Amino acid sequence: MPDTSTWRPRLPPAARLRHDQVRNTDVLLLPERVIVLHGSGRAVLDLADGTRTVDEIIAALAPDPVPDTIRDDVTSFLNKLHTEGGLR
């Protein structure tokens, strides 16, 4: 698991973010996989361009002060995606 204080998540070159019009949802496309993005998943990944730390991504999306639930949700979402090869 990456160190979330210094990690600047970014999508691997293989990944494509798309809106799936048929299912009316956002998806992350990888070579052998489709990850369906719920809730603010797309908004988080739009910010995961390798320039922002996890804290900076959270700060850009959440009200100030950041509620713990949002911090936890976004962090675990990013970590899970990293484990599945959807983030670097």
Next chain:
Amino acid sequence: MTAPTPPWALLAELTHACPLRCAYCSNPVELTRRSQELTAGQWADIFRQAAQLGVLHTHLSGGEPLLRQDLEQITRSAADAGLYTQLVTSGVGLSAERLDALVDAGLHSVQLSVQHADARRSDELAGHPAFNAKRQAAALVKERNLPLGINVVLHRHNLDALDALMELAVAWEADRIELANTQFYGWGLLNRAALMPSREQLAAAGQQVEGWRKRLDGTLEITWVIPDYFSGTPKPCMGGWGAVSLTVTPDGTTLPCPAAATLPGLDAPNAIDGSLRWIWEESPAFNAYRGTDWMPDPCRSCERRTEDFGGCRCQAFALTGDAARTDPACSLSSDHAALIDLTRPGTPPPLIPRRPAAAGRLRARTALQVP
């Protein structure tokens, strides 16, 4: 009837022609002639329809898709339709110029087949001096920063090289390696006895895979599936019949799974004659084994029926002669004992290389005797 949920993926078999002669090839025994192949324009229409139906991924496959001179045009039409495109290739014929043209056309990712980690053994298994081309193809793909997947079909003759195959994947900087144990359909079924691994071989390979998983810690994605001949639980064929993906063969025949061409009486629709939506939602072939209504005992009342959908129809047909029986790979199937007999060690017969002419003579040998 409620419409089935949309498909996610399209396997586009652009040609059955292939310079390789793998004995495990899952292509049908009766290969489509080159003169019957769909045109690039017909493929473009299929990709557009597929995208409208909900397909997100297409695998440009074969045979060897690089044998299509118009592969660049075909790739561009798939990318233009909004599909994520993956080239599935042996690497033979993938020059720098060709790959640049494909990337320019919108290619997203490449999957390369490797037969063995040792150049000589690999060429023997492929029936073609292809190993060097594969090594070069891998380097070209990585130079262009495309994701590289390596696919190895495993069997008796290469399972013992699993460590070396993993070393190769690391050295070639692959992003993924798919260690797929042979499926026994098509040519693979003709060669079943020659390909069948031993239980010991499989157990050893499984442990090696675990070791590599720990060592690499996610830097290289590893897919490893124990063959269902040995696990006693059948695989959900393609995630269920007509549930996840469609296969379009070189002449436009459209199937719920690549091996389904072998099923008699399926009356497979053709994408040139009917819309892909009709084929997916309404055609008798795609509804033949969809869901759970068609199921025999013991599947009908089994609690796993919505997980594995009774296993693989093609395997059931190949081994019992009846596509509607429970998959013999299931330990609850009355045909399971006969299947287990097939996994017992005997003298493995020689491999029969994939070539069009050998078909008729051999087909009769493939069915299990079912009382």
